[in-house]
Amino acid sequence: MKFFATLLLSLSLAAPAFAATPGVTDTQIVIGQSAPLTGPAAQLGIRLRMGIEAYFKQVNADGGVAGRQLKLVSLDDGYEPPRAVANTKTFINGGDVFALLGYVGTPTTLAAKPLIDQAGIPLIGPFTGAMGLRTPVDPYIFNIRASYNDETRKIVDQFLFLGLKKIAVFYQDDAYGMAGLTGVQKALAAHGLKPVATGTVKRNTVDVAAALASILPAKPDLIVEVGTYTEVAAFNQQALAQGYGGQFANVSFVGSEALAKALGPSGNGVIITQVVPFPFSTVTPLVREYQAAMNAAGHKDDYDFTSLEGYIDAKVLVLALRKAGKTLTRASLMDALNGMSNENLGGFTVRFSPDDHSGSDYVDTTSITASGGFRH
Incomplete structure (x- = not known):
């Protein structure tokens, strides 16, 4: 025992x-x-x-x-x-x-x-x-x-400072896109404004025809984009082909380098907010x-x-x-x-x-x- x-x-x-x-x-x-x-x-x-x-x-x-x-x-x-x-x-x-x-x-x-x-x-x-x-x-x-609220506020405030008030939103039709859309709406509301148009894309697809038809007739000065690089590249290229001459701006989640590669020369001037320091500087x-x-x-x-x-x-x-x-x-x-x-x-x-x-x-x-x- x-x-x-x-x-x-x-x-x-x-x-x-x-x-x-x-x-x-x-x-x-x-x-x-x-x-x-x-x-x-x-x-x-x-x-x-x-x-x-x-x-x-x-x-x-x-x-x-x-x-x-x-x-x-x-x-x-x-x-x-x-x-x-x-x-x-x-x-x-x-x-x-x-x-x-x-x-x-x-x-x-x-x-x-x-x-x-x-x-x-x-x-x-x-x-x-x-x-x-x-x-x-x-x-x-x-x-x-x-947060996306921080990023979208930065985008909206910079463009309103320039006197550009017609802002549209292209966003992924899910929780990510809605978070970005909400951020833009909140930033615009602080100035008594609303998006002039919105358009969505389904996650992991490039079917952007409906979004283009919804957004481009409003002739926005700026389109804030809340998607991934494949969706945004498809939207931008088709928007440019249809004569859009305004500005595109993205939140950081888009995938900056992949987007730049996908857009090629047509990416010149596309804005992307970043949440980390510039990685190419010392x-x-x-x-x-x-x-x-x-x-x-x-x-x-x-x-x-x-x-x-x-x-x-x-x-x-x-x-x-x-x-x-x-x-x-x-x-x-x-x-x-x-x-x-x-x-x-x-x-x-x-x-x-x-x-x-x-x-x-x-x-x-x-x-x-x-x-x-x-x-x-």
């Missing part, structure tokens, strides 16, 4: 070792990402993942986080909500993913949100500016980029660090806004992992994130609190050049 009592005591003392934090071992921390890696929006997921992996490689080469190597597991959702839900279930039910990072898109992330909340698994840096992921504050979702320490990491990861001179955002997302996560300490739990990670009151990453500041998970309101304005580059 004494032997069995001793054995039971030993097993009870050893129990915590078997109930370890999911995705964390003595040598590794596993992070999950659901993103479009194939399909019409693939470049968004591919480039975001590229920036994340560049930072992870840099950290791992320096010994990891408290001796643990970082591993990113990316699953393709094709920018479709049901697939994002399935991927999230895999991460949660598999029990081998510690946290989530860099989900791409409003409809996909919103679809996964109930699972994230139920499991209590933190998601850092979703690639969306939707207010539905910001208010009310979700304790498990930490937004790093500025003015800020953060961008210099990012460029060096991209070069070391085998992507020499292959810089862009989306991979820089992935790099920033990964850096914020790692800073929080380090603050959370050696005995890592999801609760300690979230405590560390909530304690980031004014974290300067080298020219880009992030702040969180338990009452505010909008990490940044940084918005810049760029435009595409005739050669497919970007003006700042």
Whole structure:
């Protein structure tokens, strides 16, 4: 009896070792990402993942986080909500993913949100500016980029300053597009105005005929576009072919480099707001660090806004992992994130609190050049 009592005591003392934090071992921390890696929006997921992996490689080469190597597991959702839900279930039910990072898109992330909340698994840096992921504050979702309200307000205010008041909206017919449309409507309402016309496109399609027929007769000075690069390229090219001579402006989610490539010379002058610093300059320490990491990861001179955002997302996560300490739990990670009151990453500041998970309101304005580059 004494032997069995001793054995039971030993097993009870050893129990915590078997109930370890999911995705964390003595040598590794596993992070999950659901993103479009194939399909019409693939470049968004591919480039975001590229920036994340560049930072992870840099950290791992320096010994990891408290001796643990970082591993990113990316699953393709094709920018479709049901697939994002399935991927999230895999991460949660598999029990081998510690946290989530860099989900791409409003409809996909919103679809996964109930699972994230139920499991209590933190998601850092979703690639969306939707207010539905910001208010009310979700304790498990930490937004790093500025909101679509911030971006659309910047666009509207700049054009109204120029005296151009006829503003239309071309938007994706889903939660992402509605978030952008709402942002434009709110920004215009502050000046006693409304959109002169609107038009929609179904996600992952390029059927823009109805949107053109709805918008172009209003002869807008500016068309604010809330879509992905394939949809926007199709709309712009057909609008120009039909004689439109006004201005196009996009929010950052469009995929700047992919849009520039798709438009070619016709992209000259198309405006895109950005939520990260200019990735082609070496003015800020953060961008210099990012460029060096991209070069070391085998992507020499292959810089862009989306991979820089992935790099920033990964850096914020790692800073929080380090603050959370050696005995890592999801609760300690979230405590560390909530304690980031004014974290300067080298020219880009992030702040969180338990009452505010909008990490940044940084918005810049760029435009595409005739050669497919970007003006700042």
